Amino acid sequence: MVKIILHGCNGRMGQMLTGLLKEDPQAEVAAGVDGYTGIANDYPVFPSIDECNVQADVVIDFSNAKAADGLLDYCVRTKTPVVLCTTGLSEEQLAKVEEAAKETAVLKSANMSLGINLLMKLLKEAAPTLAAAGFDIEIVEKHHNQKLDAPSGTALALADSINEASDGAYHYVYDRSQERKKRDSREIGISAVRGGTIVGDHDVIFAGTDEVITFEHRAYSRAVFGKGAIQAAKFLAGKPAGRYDMSDVI
Known part of the structure; x- marks a missing residue:
């Protein structure tokens, strides 16, 4: 025991x-x-x-x-x-x-769920191919209105998984409201949403020319x-x- x-x-x-x-x-x-x-x-x-x-x-x-x-x-x-x-x-x-x-x-671990940890593994495999093809990368995370930190540790861990597989080529952007300029191809945008009783949603978006690939994870219970x-x-x-x-x- x-x-x-x-x-x-x-x-x-x-x-x-x-x-x-x-x-x-x-x-x-x-x-x-x-x-x-x-x-x-x-x-x-x-x-x-x-x-x-x-x-x-x-x-x-x-x-x-x-x-x-x-x-x-x-x-x-x-x-x-x-x-x-x-x-x-x-x-x-x-x-x-x-x-x-x-x-x-x-x-x-930033997240204890099996699904998130498998997602990190899949991102490491997908990121080099999609990045080489010119796909932009965005992460959107959603949590309940009582969560104190933003972005979530899980969102940062997902970004780190992509960056590690890309030899550290990316930098992270958390807020674009303070400057007006074109998006850098070597950035990962991370957006945080807080509201209600959302347990934990994470979307990793690879946006290319005329196509979008999204990896999603939804936690329905703690x-x-x-x-x-x-x-x-x-x-x-x-x-x-x-x-x-x-x-x-x-």
């Missing part, structure tokens, strides 16, 4: 994971961590990770970027593997993730991310220090 600490247990994803893990015969919640303690859970909940005195095999993090530093310090200190799902980390925090991975197992995070936690428990991602799980 894999024992899990849910970091951000009382948020939307934390409560989704709580429900999923109740039905999982191979894993269980050992403790939760959340600054908001007004929800009754079947496990102990601590207001901060430093106050958590329950040992576990792995941490699943669905909190926020502000809490990432303290979490990484805890995982390094206790040598606890961590599945880091929080997006919107700063460059300094991303560097800290890499340092932490030298001391404990860290799995970080459960797809929760299930992926649980699979990642089971995979990561007991692993040696190092940097992992969802491709390792798959």
Whole structure:
């Protein structure tokens, strides 16, 4: 039985994971961590990770970027593997993730769904051919009105997949409203939409002369991310220090 600490247990994803893990015969919640303690859970909940005195095999993090530093310090200190799902980390925090991975197992993915990770693989295969044929590339992502970061970490990961397959030939453009000029052929435009309860939509558009190819992914429930995070936690428990991602799980 894999024992899990849910970091951000009382948020939307934390409560989704709580429900999923109740039905999982191979894993269980050992403790939760959340600054908001007004929800009754079947496990102990601590207001901060430093106050958590329950040992576990792995941490699943669905909190926020502000809490990432303290979490990484805890995982390094206790040598606890961590599945880091929080997006919107700063460059300094991303560097800290890499340092932490030298001391404990860290799995970080911009998106935990199988479909998104397969899409990244397909984009790496398609991008060189379409780019060479002169197709322009645009990414449009849509999320609910409570999401704080924009563009989404998944949209950036999709763009990075294309750029890696193209030897870093592209730069990213997030807002064209401040300047009037023709589109550069070596740019990837990334647009963010926020509204309602949209779980997560991502369109990668390759627009050529007289034809358009669009790769689409629609998440209809947060459960797809929760299930992926649980699979990642089971995979990561007991692993040696190092940097992992969802491709390792798959």
